[in-house]
Amino acid sequence: MDPKVWRVKLNDGHFIPALGFGTYAPDKVPKSKAFETTKLSLDAGFRHIDCAYAYSNEREVGLAIRSKVEDGTVKREDLFCNSKLWATCLRPELVRPALEKTLKNLQLDYVDLYIIHFPVAMKPGEELFPKDEHGKVIVDTVDLCATWEAMEKCKDAGLTKSIGVSNFNRRQLEKILNKPGLKYKPVCNQVECHPYLNQSKLLDFCKSKEIVLVAYSALGSQRPKEWVEESALVLLEDPVLCAVAKKNKRTPAQIALRYQLQRGVVVLAKCDNEKQMKENMQVFQFQLSSEDMKLLDGLNRNFRYARFHIVDDHPEYPFSDEY
Numbered sequence: 424m425d426p427k428v429w430r431v432k433l434n435d436g437h438f439i440p441a442l443g444f445g446t447y448a449p450d451k452v453p454k455s456k457a458f459e460t461t462k463l464s465l466d467a468g469f470r471h472i473d474c475a476y477a478y479s480n481e482r483e484v485g486l487a488i489r490s491k492v493e494d495g496t497v498k499r500e501d502l503f504c505n506s507k508l509w510a511t512c513l514r515p516e517l518v519r520p521a522l523e524k525t526l527k528n529l530q531l532d533y534v535d536l537y538i539i540h541f542p543v544a545m546k547p548g549e550e551l552f553p554k555d556e557h558g559k560v561i562v563d564t565v566d567l568c569a570t571w572e573a574m575e576k577c578k579d580a581g582l583t584k585s586i587g588v589s590n591f592n593r594r595q596l597e598k599i600l601n602k603p604g605l606k607y608k609p610v611c612n613q614v615e616c617h618p619y620l621n622q623s624k625l626l627d628f629c630k631s632k633e634i635v636l637v638a639y640s641a642l643g644s645q646r647p648k649e650w651v652e653e654s655a656l657v658l659l660e661d662p663v664l665c666a667v668a669k670k671n672k673r674t675p676a677q678i679a680l681r682y683q684l685q686r687g688v689v690v691l692a693k694c695d696n697e698k699q700m701k702e703n704m705q706v707f708q709f710q711l712s713s714e715d716m717k718l719l720d721g722l723n724r725n726f727r728y729a730r731f732h733i734v735d736d737h738p739e740y741p742f743s744d745e746y
């Protein structure tokens with residue numbers, strides 16, 4: 424299957440490629456790496472690029488996109504670029520300027536998708552994680568419905584084709600969906616999702632509302648020291664996942680990605696390695712049986728790699744609810 428046509432329809436009529444390339448890298452990785460890996464990903468056939476202001480590498484990703492458009496590898500209209508509104512910009516008056524900054528960084532006239540990165544508002548300013556003298560993150564109080572209205576205006580202004588959210592729980596999604604005068608529903612909710620945290624209840628809820636679930640850390644995360652405990656389980660070494668891979672003559676990474684596609688989930692994969700990027704693109708070439716899908720479903724243990732504990736006392740901290 425040509426990955427360019429393996430797309431999922433969004434509730435606003437646009438389409439999202441079912442496999443996306445992740446551009447987040449932990450702090451220790453030089454930002455210049457994003458330029459090389461994004462170019463390689465486009466060469467490998469990825470057409471959906473997942474960016475974020477908070478990754479501090481939009482400039483490098485944008486340069487890579489520009490260079491691949493200029494050398495004819497890809498046309499802008501065949502690309503799906505998404506970025507995210509960071510938590511320090513949730514006040515409604517900060518939303519459009521934040522998107523304009525992202526567009527400038529990416530050297531794009533529009534993004535295909537703009538999403539609220541995290542529902543916990545932080546104090547506005549230059550710092551990504553503003554902290555007080557005790558090292559505690561300084562949070563802010565913002566009505567997410569007001570942020571959403573500002574997102575709707577960005578879509579109306581043509582700065583983004585679609586708008587969505589990330590790391591929202593059911594209650595927060597319902598808050599937006601039930602907002603009086605809602606103009607556009609979120610097209611997606613991008614959340615951590617893999618066989619150890621398969622999000623089946625959130626997925627069912629999203630499907631019932633025509634919201635696409637987009638899976639991040641689908642390969643078990645990059646385990647950045649800042650966010651993930653060293654003792655966390657290594658997904659790609661899971662014996663059941665490895666047995667399913669062996670049976671299908673595929674790699675554990677391909678099985679973890681294919682698992683999501685067959686559940687109707689759009690999936691992101693971060694990768695530095697050219698060979699593995701190509702391997703990840705091959706997930707459209709095989710199918711898992713319903714028995715294999717059941718085995719993978721059985722791995723769920725509601726295990727979250729990144730809990731973002733630093734803001735877990737905020738009323739909008741999303742991971743205290745069951746889903």
Ligand code: NAP
Binds near residue numbers: 640691
């Ligand atoms: P991930 O996709 O779970 O990938 C984890 C690791 O898998 C990568 O570091 C990569 O190693 C390795 N890998 C890739 N392909 C492989 C293969 N074929 N065989 C073996 N190993 C392979 O990582 P993630 O960064 O956590 O998630 C993906 C993307 O989701 C991010 O980059 C970001 O765009 C997005 N994200 C969003 C949020 C949010 O809050 N919305 C949070 C986290 C992530 P190498 O790096 O060594 O190649």
